[in-house]
């Protein structure tokens with residue numbers, strides 16, 4: 001996923017330098033990024049879902065709340081050369097030890113110029129955008145056909161949630177066989193956006209054989225979602241508290257899937 005940070009982080013149209021931006025991201029996270037942007041890691045048992053177009057990914061297992069994760073010290077993963085940092089975590093309480101060898105990682109990267117990442121789906125980015133990559137690695141699924149998902153929370157604008165849009169495109173040499181670009185748009189002009197290819201991967205490096213569909217649910221206002229008490233987060237978000245949430249789910253019961261290599265990246 002990439003997006004204009006100006007909206008998400010409450011900046012005006014004067015974009016900060018990428019390095020300043022990265023510093024800010026680091027200060028805000030994990031409260032800002034992890035607390036605001038994603039809330040739960042979802043897992044579904046898709047054993048009985050035979051239809052790939054089914055409305056539900058399967059029977060939900062109890063979700064993992066990201067608020068109950070312990071995260072690495074971000075300072076150690078800060079890389080000024082690539083303007084990136086990785087938040088890696090696992091549940092603090094893990095009685096069934098599903099994360100004994102596993103972790104969930106969020107890698108944030110800012111860009112100083114327009115380019116495409118080396119990893120698929122190679123979405124074009126510009127200098128004032130940043131990218132979020134999510135990787136689930138090594139966690140034990142709770143069933144044989146577990147599909148994972150993320151519940152994502154984001155800020156609305158005024159009383160409205162951002163609008164979700166699907167763009168269809170002809171084949172693109174950078175993302176073969178992926179004919180769609182999904183995006184969230186804030187405002188009608190719009191004042192901010194986030195966009196992604198609806199694809200995740202069950203192997204590293206990602207490729208066509210390991211591509212999983214990524215489905216987004218409609219956005220709903222998420223009432224009663226309290227802001228963390230961090231003064232930094234307050235400074236970013238002000239008193240704004242109109243959150244919206246949606247679910248992303250990765251894969252289909254027919255596979256390929258996380259179960260192949262206990263690996264998922266988006």
Ligand SMILES: *[C@@H]1O[C@H](CO)[C@@H](O)[C@H](O)[C@H]1NC(C)=O
Pocket residue numbers: 045047048059
């Ligand atoms: C799947 O279907 C079988 C047979 O109908 C049933 O016994 C099982 O409980 C179902 N599993 C789930 C997760 O729904």
Ligand SMILES: *[C@@H]1O[C@H](CO)[C@@H](O)[C@H](O)[C@H]1NC(C)=O
Pocket residue numbers: 073074075076
């Ligand atoms: C994180 O690591 C840096 C340097 O490696 C250290 O200065 C800082 O105190 C650490 N922060 C926490 C919360 O452990």
Ligand SMILES: *[C@@H]1O[C@H](CO)[C@@H](O)[C@H](O)[C@H]1NC(C)=O
Pocket residue numbers: 097098100101140
């Ligand atoms: C974690 O990895 C170790 C070493 O590979 C293995 O012995 C152990 O069974 C794994 N634990 C779980 C819960 O997967």
Ligand SMILES: *[C@@H]1O[C@H](CO)[C@@H](O)[C@H](O)[C@H]1NC(C)=O
Pocket residue numbers: 142143144
């Ligand atoms: C997973 O598959 C194995 C072998 O097919 C089976 O014995 C086991 O009961 C299955 N586990 C679940 C949770 O469905």
Ligand SMILES: *[C@@H]1O[C@H](CO)[C@@H](O)[C@H](O)[C@H]1NC(C)=O
Pocket residue numbers: 042060151217220245246247
């Ligand atoms: C996401 O999925 C979980 C499990 O099905 C559900 O409890 C939750 O309400 C969903 N969230 C949204 C925003 O749709």
